[in-house]
Amino acid sequence: MTDHELLEYAIDIGTRCEVSSWMDLKKILLVSLPPFERSRFSTRDPVTKCQVLNQLEAKITKGFQEKTGIKLELPR
């Protein structure tokens, strides 16, 4: 799956499931994507347990906002 295909899929599933936060969308994507694609997403920081968006995730949140007009709530 290319980044563009992944973004298209995220927009499709995100709008259908009416997501409002990045964590919501990320969980849905992780459930619905095959194992290899799942490995491209970030994991929590092992010490602070904070969610830090990687390049791909930042691209998805930005693209999602541009296409749908919905600004996803990001983790603190």
Added chain:
Amino acid sequence: MFKEKRTKLQSLDYDELTRVSEALCHESIEAFPIFECIKVFAKLTKSNTLTFVRHPSDLGVEHISAQDIASRMKNEQRSKIVCSALNDFSTAVIDVWPFAPGSSSWLQLEILHPSIRHKGPINRPSIVVRKACRLSSLKSQPSISTSPLLERMFRSFVKSCPSAAGSFEILARPSFFLKNIAGTGVMTESKELLAEGTMSQLDVADYICQNLIKNNNNEPANLSPGFFVKIEKESYHIVTTSYSSKLADESKPKKLPLLTAGWIK
């Protein structure tokens, strides 16, 4: 075969039976009808085609086509029906599949047809899309599991699901709300019978099931596969003993008398 654990009212103890039957009779809980059907699970592979499984041993196989899964059935007529239903379903639903190709999430399908019948009502040719789930062949884990997230995605699929696939009607997540049967005296009578001890607890549970099916499904309780409900994360199957026991009896092979040989003095 993949089976889900559902508790029958007949197996509950006194307190549990009272609590659950009160909820069933007085609260309008969402209930899911059970059909006499052929159950198949479908998943979208990386190559954008559907693969099907029926048994835990099928999980190790990368791709099982509709033809393959249908050809394993002994009854030729049923095999043809399953094959055509799954092929029709594939073409109708593949564009709105809720998961990405290669995902490990499955959809539980139930194929209904007039010829797929044991003793329940005659069903129209339809495909029931029951739910989204994960499957496991490990004995230590439940074989069918679901999560709120999967259910949420499945609900979004239900909205976009087509209403027909070829000659089969598609019923996505069929459900109904139980009628409030307060005032019919079912609960009062059941409690009295239990207190008097004139009827066994199993018979009382059966009496409650009969009334629930009669009032909600409008069909003879002894010929109805019933329905299931979820109360506090526990799944309960509402069915009469007369329906389920005959099914169990017929599925058992008939025992032949033991051959004996010996000397008699």
